[in-house]
Amino acid sequence: MTTTTTTTRPGLAQRLSALAKVVEHGKGRLDPKLLEEAKALLSRAGDRLKLSSEHTVVALAGGTGSGKSSLFNAISGLELSPTGVRRPTTARTHACVWGLDGSGPLLDWLQIQWRHRFSRASALDKGDSQLHGLILLDLPDHDSIRALTDTEADRLIGLADLVVWVLDPQKYADASTHRRYVTELAGHDAVTVFALNQADRLTTEELAELVIDLNDLLRKEGVEHPSVVPTSAVTGRGIESLKSVIATAVARRRAAIQKLEADLQRLEQKLSQAMPLGEALSVPSSVDEARRMGLTDALCDAVGVPAVGEAMENMYAERSNRYVGWPYPRWVAKFRADPLKSLKLNDIAQEIRGISATSVSAQSAEVANAVQALADGLSASMHPVWRTAVYKAARSRSRDLPKKLTDDLAEVAPQLDRVPVWWWLLKVWQYLLVVAFVAGLAWLAVGLLMPDRLPQSLEWLGDSATLPWVGLMTASVLGLGALSGIASRNFVELGASRERERLEREMRRRVAAVSSTMVVEPVEQELKRHHAFYTALRDLSV
Template sequence: MTTSAIPANAPGPADTPAIPATETAGGVAHRLDSLERVIQYGTGRLDKDLLDEAGSLLDRAGQRLRLSGDHTVVTLAGGTGSGKSSLFNAVCGLELSPTGMRRPMTSKAHACVWGLDGAGPLLDWLDVDKRHRYARASALDLERADSSLHGLVLIDLPDHDSIQAVHRAEVDRFVGIADLLVWVVDPQKYADAALHRNYIVPFARHAAVTLIVLNQVDRLQSFEVDDCVDDLRRLLEAEGLADPHIVTTSAISERGVRGLRDVLVDTVSARRARGTRLEADIDHVAERLATVRGPAEPPSGVGADRRTELVQALTDAAGAPAVAEAMESAYELRATDFVGWPVNALVTRLRSDPLRRMRLTELREELRNAFTGPVGAQQGDIDTALLAVTDGITAGLPEPWARSVRTSARSHAGELPEALGASLMDALPTFNQIPGWWWLVKTWQYFLVLVSALGALWIALLLVYGVVGGDSNSLLGETGLIPYVLVLVVCTLGMGVLTWAACRNLVALSSAKHGQRMETHMRERIERIADEKVLEPVAAELDRYAHYRSEITTLLAR
């Protein structure tokens, strides 16, 4: 049985064996894929420290799975005077790690490897100094011919209670990556608060890859050993370490470490410690991530009722009803200019009605400037509408996801006023769009005016010829025609008035329909804006959360 330092040119990554199928198919690798997707879905939404912890585990697990699966990394950790270095030497069979009672004794991690193939890259990843790497050329357990420590990487760590911060950091690093954690305690300090507070309690769910070694039992009577083991077990179970595995050892005799060797041989031969450790790490992170998963399935999007409320709120915020009403009034006034009785229009102009001119001018200016001025005043109404649309769907979501849904609803809040204004401008027709029947009525009205004017001129001529005594045989001299011509003029004037009366009712109906049509067109454009800039981002965020919940379920399943 020989011991030698591991050469610097130990087998590299190309010699590293593939990941065993038992750890990949439906196992650790599958859960790590789910963890990666959970991190992707949670980025920007969940607590950064939690995501960093999950990301660190993902990187560490991926690196460990790419390294040797034939080796099991076992750390011997403990406090000053617990005898872990003595146990390390006893298992190795040689004095490889310095021992003593002074604080600290072991200042650097020492590693002893059984089986060199693939160990070099693993020890590089563990960052064990090449000066403290050793290799065993044969198995130690000579009494069990069917057992072997081949594949064991045994590491002796500095004291976890060292006064040197760098030593404690070294312990913390190895405790986070070892396949099997072996905590060495002695009968006097097995209840050490630092050990239990900093390591036992935080790693309580790693019971399957945690071994408690009560060392130096040679200092106790046989009945005292049982009492210590029972008290230690009670303490560990009270701190959450389920069914703790405890072995007793004494480094002063060969038989004193047999129980520890047996555990190491069984662990190495099973080759499950690596996967079990990673499973425990994943379980720990998964349970923390699961606290940000609500119990109920999230809605797929905003419901029809809330969509209608949002569209209505945005319609009101954009002033679409007022614009439609203004367009209706402008339509009616412009129609009056075309189909009204020209005589009435002439009388109105002669009376110079300032109110009517002012009304039409103000409407024209209002429509011209409705969407070219500042729109900041609408932002408050828009913000209220955006807040209301998410109230119902965020009630059952965890706060980080509820916050992200609300944020998604407001992701385009700054763009909405301008977009709403643009949509209304697109819906407005120009004043030059005049229905054809307006021209027909206008032509008919002016024809009647022309006939009435000619009739009035004829009457005037008849009167003049009658006074001056013109040729009685001509039409101009027949004063008896005056009543008939007068009837013609009255009839044409009456027809003009009747035509305007009929058209006025038609204009009222047309203007109302015009206003409704305008409001419908504006509402359709506002609906598209609401879908694109509010509802679709919210639905995408809810879909992201649904995928997060699904991946968490996969992550929690073994």
């Protein structure tokens, strides 16, 4: 007996633990009534498992006139519960206990009044040792016209370890009983007994037909293996059979566990119908790297990171014109007609400068679309309730997201007044070449045009042997300046490309950090909750 309890209880404990997790993670997701039913079962199971495992609570339930009280007295062998024709006869629950020790807390939990508690041990001459540990309850009529007793009957039917439904020949198919109770008994076969009472009013043939009809009716309503016992409190027929069924349940000490398991099974079926397991566990519990990158790409487009990078690169090149390149072409270009001005277009350089100087701004609509796309991709196979929850999680901080992106990216916007040191050095070098070229031209002019007018100290300027070399050097300086201008432009373009890559990389890193904090983390919390819920639901159904 002890071994059976020990081997059974861990499985029940694990399933109750799984139910507790279902309740924890199902708040706001499950139907409130179903959630309350689960909470009530957890509370009831916790209370019952703490109380006496040596006692089995058996409730006699039935409608008015079914003979519950007479059957209660017949089983106990004492006139404990009043009988009569009044409706209802039993206004309060009566309890008869076989083995009073340790039953007090259990009777208190059942809320049985002290004056309605009776001990079978007081009638030693009629003691039934096989019923030791039984707490037999005579419930008020479930179809009572008194609301108080009706509520008490419903409460105790839910708390009892085993329920004996007392049916009479005239109302055994009563819709009130079958609609409110019997249809809810699927899976409770082991802890439910049907007593077809008042069998003394029927002939043998009539009783056999009623038993067959009742069995068929119960099977149609989901009771796969109904236990039907014909009884008569008047003649004593079937009383010993019913006592034997009850005694077996009492001796095994498993009725309480079986009742909780049956309640748990019925609740699990309701939960599975409300939230089908299906492919739920295939939904990821985190956002994969590909989706993270996709969100970052979409948000970068929403912020305009590529446009900012391109504008910065163009601005970098345009600004370098004042420092890098052979000065002569710039000076000559100033005297050329500007075709853009003839078309009455704005100055491109000024426009590029304006784009780069403008604060980075995130487009709210595009940001919302990027977030929605992430939620859609992750929740496509989810139950609608969970899909909505993922959407809410993804958008939970959407109001602040555009501003956060704008503020963060503004910190890394390009510095338009920054001039690389090598630009200054190159500018000095180029102007030195300009000076050298001008000096060479002057030397040639003086040496060729007025060699006879030079003072004696400067006669070397007009030396005919030197002038060809001066001309060659002057031409070389011009060529060197042109080549350095071309080379410097290439270096500027390379530097602009690198600067753009650096800027876009840093902006992308910041976008990824913001999206991770404000979008991915809330979504992952919901995904983990979804995974934990369905894992617990799977463990509950094992």
